[in-house]
Amino acid sequence: MASKSVAKKLKRKTSRGPSANGAQAAPAKWVGQPIRRKEENRLVSGRGIFVDDEKMPGMLHIKFVRSSYPHAKIARLDVSQAEKFPGVVCTLTGAEIKKQVQPFIEIGPGGAQKIADYPMAVGKVVFQGEPVAAVVAETRLAAEDAAELVEVDYEPLQPVVTAENALKDESLLHPAMGTNRNWHGVFTYGDVEKAMKQAAHAVHIGRLHFHRFSSTPLECNVIIATWDPRSGDIEYHCNNTFPSFASQFLSPALGVRIDQIHMKSFDIGGGFGIKITSYPYMAVCALASRKARGRAVKWVETRIEHMQASAHGNERTFLDTRVALDKNGVVLAIDSKHVDDCGAFPRYEPLGCVIWAQVLPATYRVKNIRIDMHQVVTNKCPVGPNRGYSRMQHLWFMERILDICGQTLGIPADEMRLRNYIRKNEMPYKTPNGCVYDSGDYANMLSTAKKLIGWDDWKKKQAAARKEGRWIGLGIGSTLDSGTNNFGQARIINPDAPFSGQSKVGIVKLDIYGEVVVSMGSVPQGQGHETTAAQVVADALSITPDLVNVRPGFDTAHNAYTGHTGTYASQFAVTGLTAIHGAAMKLRKELSRLAAWKLQAKEKDLEFGVGAQGPEVRVSGTQKSINYWALANLVNVNNAGMPESLWDITLNCRHVFHANFQIPDVKRKYGNLTLTYAAQIHTAVVEVDRETFQPKILAYACVDDCGKAVNPRIVEGQVHGAAAHGIGAALLEDCAYDSDGNLLTATFSDYTPITAVNMPELLYAHTESPSPFTLNGAKGMGEGGAAPVHTICSALQDALYPTGVIIDDSHNTGDSLFRAVQKAETGGYAGMVQVEHRRPSR
């Protein structure tokens, strides 16, 4: 499978800016350094600029009235009392909005196209917290007071809460669709049945479940919308993290051209993906502004609103899994039915139904795979891409298979992985569905992670502890963070989807007084883009990062965007930085041409650097030089006498990153879905207290490999953050609904996001397998692949091995483990895992 030619082909064609002859950048000096973040001082000294800090003249405030029912007909809705309340300017209802907008576009094919997703409930509500009306008032207090006066009568309908129930189609969320199943497709590669026949061991695994959790960013959604009645333009100050996607949804819904939608974001207090789907609220705020004759309307989401009705991560159930293994425990084939639950409206979905396939075989060599993929709608909060999006669910499933099969066959977790990992010498590795893993050495990462935690010592301690009746387990989680996605994979979902590939824009200019200014299309939420962009530009121009001014945040006015622009899917280190590098190299080339003319030298004799008068270009071996101020002056305000051959120089250089992606083969569901594959391998030692059943993490180690780290300090920070997120998900955080569809965890007291007191000490190591496909060998890595969820489940499985418990859920609490042990004692796991040992026919 290894194919050097694949690497070469991709390498050659991945866009990295013009080759700058005579103006070649010096070798990397700043890229790779753990310099402190440029944005740090500003952010920690209270000078961050967040949307809620913004005030506009005459600004109004909006409050949503939300459904307390998960599924109900709206029998009566009366806003008249609210409208009379002092300070109220207007109200909006779903019925009113329906006349003014088109439903949002649906990405899914067929029946999914019949879903009418309006920004507020029309006729019926389909999840608890869904907005049914809005009140717009002079003050936030008046809006909140008046919202209480809106009268709504509901006629409850039967709620659909679980994926399995949704499939029964007894109660339909969107009757026009005719079913609750909004997507279905079979992904099949190799010859699963043949492998099953040849297997030495066939293992059947019952239901596994990956729970719903979210991201709890410090800053909830915030929007200020102004719909200018004169121009018809809409201006947004908001913290949506994929503005290009949002405007492609808003434009047809609101009936405005995309160039009429101006979007601005500055600093964002965390996003993790779930702010991508804030566009329904953006639509309502704009409509409210229009109704208020162009006054700005601000919405600041409360935490309860955020928990109930922003977005949750995807929940997934894995049914009827069959695994074929050879006599050594090497996995030959996997066959399984997966049901993804996307909540009440698909929105970004059903993209998750293909995005998992970026990591189809996980870190393993298995060639024969058949996944029967379903997605259903349920009466729960719609999902949005949540850090580790769609891949983590699948990677967790694969890790559970490895652990369950390993335990069944008596093969230790580390051995099991070593026998199945893709080898270093097979990289770049082509997966059965045509993805190309660019680089990586999983075996080495595992051995590093074992060393870091003191695996062999813990094994001995575990053996001794088991004799005392203690439940101590050692766990491994291998995960991938696929980055720089090919939007062409959407065609596998819907052959008519009009998008593919990937692109990002960077702009580097020399302003009138010679300042180096970078505009990005990215929407950073803590990833340190100002810093890494400055490092890249500093190297490209042979200057220092402090001389590079990076404009924070996104602004359509910067014109630094394409339709792919946003910060999502682990990619800035590749897409954003390559675009910025390309722009910087264009600028360097322009500076070089200009300096050659002014200094009367050959371009090849020029040298870039920082002199006594700031950044400059000089003729090597001479005293002749010209600084950036003088160069900018020549083009901008002092250009008489400049030869016509230099008139194309603008010193305002824009570069668009492209990856060499093709449109996948839709029939075979085959093609290259992502460019880079960062990996993390974690190890953990977890003890389950025999009396309280509480899992305690005794030791924890993370090893990451994201190729060349542009800034190792930022990479380590991202690993820490993702580890905390994952540990929280594994042990604390759960968007739990009761059987009537009520969200039980709408406050932090119930959702219990992880806090410092729950965190173990993290041991950390970085290994480096540069990507052959990217500039500088970097890979995107911010999502982290939910490694702790896999790792903690693996450790719990090992800890509870003597009890017969099978860890079949991604979320485990003292309470659930207490019940699991009871279930094991009464034989409740019998039949959950069935093994058939056979003599292979070969």
Add this chain to the structure above:
Amino acid sequence: MYAAAFSYHRAASLQEAVKLLQDLGDDARIIAGGQSLIPLMKMRMTRPAALIDINFIPGLSEIQNSKGELRFGALARHADIEDSSVASAIPIVHDCATGIADVQVRNQGTIGGSLAEADPSGDWGTALLALDTTVVCFGPGGRHTVPFEAFIKDAYTTVLAHDEIVTAVHVKMPPKGSGGAHLAFKRSAPVYPTVSASVQLTLEDHNTCKDVRVILGCVGLTAIRAKEAEAAVRGKSLSEKNIQAASEAARAAAEPQSDMRGSAEYKRALVATLVKRAIAIAARRARGEHAEAGHEYVGR
């Protein structure tokens, strides 16, 4: 999240506070640390028409050791008690203060407010029942005291009349040879415990339990005194078997409800465990040994 509108009144003295309570009527409420009241107001689950701020009344924050008692002003903050060397004379008090919520809440929340709120999961309501505690109240008739056993009547309900204020909490110093521990099981810092248990016991010789109190928190409408659990060890040796019997009796005495913190059955298991552990720590402390007790959190 904005509270419904209310008027704000700052009382300069206890007398003025009482007068304001009377004048402003039933919809007026005292505000101390605001750590229970303000969240409820923001969610509009409670909507007082007037708030009477007692934080500016002098002399309500003291922590003193006097006449064989630890005396806490009603406004003593959880954090003040946590840091007080005077208060650490009774270890169970220190255990309790240290484990409440997070630093922000401890900096604001008060011991008087906790008792007045009478949350079934509140830590003070559990820990102070293990000791001889009196609540000092002030009302139209002046100052009077209420034994703590009689102070909390039901969930969120005390004996205080509308125009009465808690001014102090007095805790009798336990006798020599007595030790106690307050343990709670929590999911993360800024949330109420799932289950808590307080034990105060006095040893006669090294291992015979002369007297004991076993209190269970979060598993009933009010903290529960588990008398059968006490009987299992009172006057007996602290043998493993007797402690086990006490722990089983405590499990039976609990009346938990299933909620997001855990199922009822699981909470009973936690009660049994925490009581067993609290007895062990209390006994060590009674013998003069140093023993750490604190809250347990998920993960570590």
